[in-house]
Amino acid sequence: MALWKPDPSFYPSPKMAMAAPPERHAYVAALNYGRNDKPDAICVVDLDPGSASYGNVLSTLELPNVGDELHHFGWNACSSALCPFAPHPHLERRYLVVPGIRSSRLYIIDTKPDPTRPHIAKVIEPDELVAKSGYSRPHTVHCGPDAIYVSAMGSADGEEGPGGIFMLDHFSFEVKGPWEIDRGDQELAYDFWWHLAEDVLVSSEWARPHQFENGLVPEDLLAHKYGHRLHFWDLRKRKLAQTLDLGEQHQMVLELRPAHDPRKTFGFAGVVISTEDLSASIWCWHRKGEQWAIDKVITIPAVPAAEEALPPALKPFGAVPPLVSDIDLSLDDRFLYVSCWGTGELLQYDVSDPLNPKLAGKVAIGGIVSKTPHPKSATPLLGGPQMVEISRDGKRVYFTNSLYSTWDDQFYPDKMGGWMVKVNVQPDGGMALDPDFFVDFGETRVHQIRLEGGDASTDSFCYPS
Numbered sequence: 001m002a003l004w005k006p007d008p009s010f011y012p013s014p015k016m017a018m019a020a021p022p023e024r025h026a027y028v029a030a031l032n033y034g035r036n037d038k039p040d041a042i043c044v045v046d047l048d049p050g051s052a053s054y055g056n057v058l059s060t061l062e063l064p065n066v067g068d069e070l071h072h073f074g075w076n077a078c079s080s081a082l083c084p085f086a087p088h089p090h091l092e093r094r095y096l097v098v099p100g101i102r103s104s105r106l107y108i109i110d111t112k113p114d115p116t117r118p119h120i121a122k123v124i125e126p127d128e129l130v131a132k133s134g135y136s137r138p139h140t141v142h143c144g145p146d147a148i149y150v151s152a153m154g155s156a157d158g159e160e161g162p163g164g165i166f167m168l169d170h171f172s173f174e175v176k177g178p179w180e181i182d183r184g185d186q187e188l189a190y191d192f193w194w195h196l197a198e199d200v201l202v203s204s205e206w207a208r209p210h211q212f213e214n215g216l217v218p219e220d221l222l223a224h225k226y227g228h229r230l231h232f233w234d235l236r237k238r239k240l241a242q243t244l245d246l247g248e249q250h251q252m253v254l255e256l257r258p259a260h261d262p263r264k265t266f267g268f269a270g271v272v273i274s275t276e277d278l279s280a281s282i283w284c285w286h287r288k289g290e291q292w293a294i295d296k297v298i299t300i301p302a303v304p305a306a307e308e309a310l311p312p313a314l315k316p317f318g319a320v321p322p323l324v325s326d327i328d329l330s331l332d333d334r335f336l337y338v339s340c341w342g343t344g345e346l347l348q349y350d351v352s353d354p355l356n357p358k359l360a361g362k363v364a365i366g367g368i369v370s371k372t373p374h375p376k377s378a379t380p381l382l383g384g385p386q387m388v389e390i391s392r393d394g395k396r397v398y399f400t401n402s403l404y405s406t407w408d409d410q411f412y413p414d415k416m417g418g419w420m421v422k423v424n425v426q427p428d429g430g431m432a433l434d435p436d437f438f439v440d441f442g443e444t445r446v447h448q449i450r451l452e453g454g455d456a457s458t459d460s461f462c463y464p465s
Contacts, residue, residue, distance in 0.1 A: 025047050025115065027449070059116055099140075105126050108123070143460075193267070204230055257269075334350060335429065399449070418442065
């Protein structure tokens with residue numbers, strides 16, 4: 001008798017996922033918007049050190065449309081399929097759900113039968129997505145136990161708000177509709193994730209479409225019109241339960257990384273910039289009685305710089321802001337990685353005590369002023385650590401350098417190309433750039449990375465380690 005068995009890349013606990021075989025390849029979003037008339041693509045990069053093609057692009061899937069601007073794509077299914085309250089053990093981690101944030105188009109990309117040569121299985125066109133979801137500008141994808149969740153920055157008219165979350169069916173990829181039933185006063189959207197065992201969803205805030213599509217709007221930044229709040233939702237009732245305001249000076253609350261162990265009720269949020277001193281910051285949310293509280297636990301200061309070395313947007317300030325644009329948390333909840341896209345640094349913090357992080361390691365590459373090269377790059381590098389992804393065992397960290405097309409041009413006006421690098425991590429902290437791994441994508445920029453079989457920002461777990 002044939003038996004349905006869970007996908008072998010689904011793991012009940014983070015500890016079991018950490019013992020999984022190492023990743024052999026990565027899927028990388030390659031972007032061409034504003035550079036040429038080429039479409040965006042999904043590139044497959046060889047990550048197997050024993051392979052003759054290690055560190056090279058194995059294949060490139062060009063998409064059929066120009067101008068999508070791919071963003072935070074994700075898997076159709078992950079370890080949350082093993083959760084006891086909504087089990088789907090017959091799902092498999094097979095399809096990549098790839099949003100075009102500028103086009104409001106969704107691609108469903110099949111990684112089988114050959115995972116190094118994916119192909120398009122389905123396209124959800126903008127008219128259908130907007131009509132069924134009520135949203136536009138899809139941004140972040142997370143595989144939940146009951147559906148695929150996708151955040152969106154804009155409302156159906158494509159202009160203002162509210163932004164929010166919509167759902168896709170796990171099997172047909174049909175748009176099921178908006179997720180929220182009672183959103184309260186939430187208007188801005190960006191990232192989201194959850195504490196599944198607590199029935200809590202957490203969401204953050206970036207901006208309305210007109211505040212990011214043509215670049216950062218300095219007047220809106222100084223007027224504190226970008227997001228500065230964190231929202232906590234009743235996941236089952238789909239209702240806003242609590243909002244925490246970090247202070248209007250803390251502009252752009254972006255990436256969220258909750259603890260992976262379902263027994264832990266804390267997580268981290270990254271803030272891009274403070275209008276008081278151009279610093280960036282990391283905040284830790286945690287339970288405080290029956291409510292949620294949040295504390296600033298890391299401040300990363302701006303670095304003074306000569307006016308002539310700065311892009312026009314920064315010349316009046318005489319400094320380079322860190323511009324924290326991504327964070328990631330290892331599966332053992334021990335190390336938090338922070339991308340400082342402006343200063344060109346990837347920082348590693350030991351967060352064993354989440355309210356008292358300790359700096360454990362640092363690598364420098366790129367940066368607005370320093371443009372630090374890689375050992376394998378022939379010239380100084382534009383861009384800096386941006387989208388960061390951690391292997392399941394925590395021994396390897398990969399990152400790319402592009403944030404968003406118009407922002408890239410605003411802060412790196414010399415027209416950056418795309419690159420991807422790897423960092424090797426020591427067991428007790430500390431890290432170094434892998435001198436042999438440098439992927440040069442030429443003028444095509446690169447953003448989100450997904451690792452074969454899952455990674456540290458893909459899976460949700462319902463069983464403790």
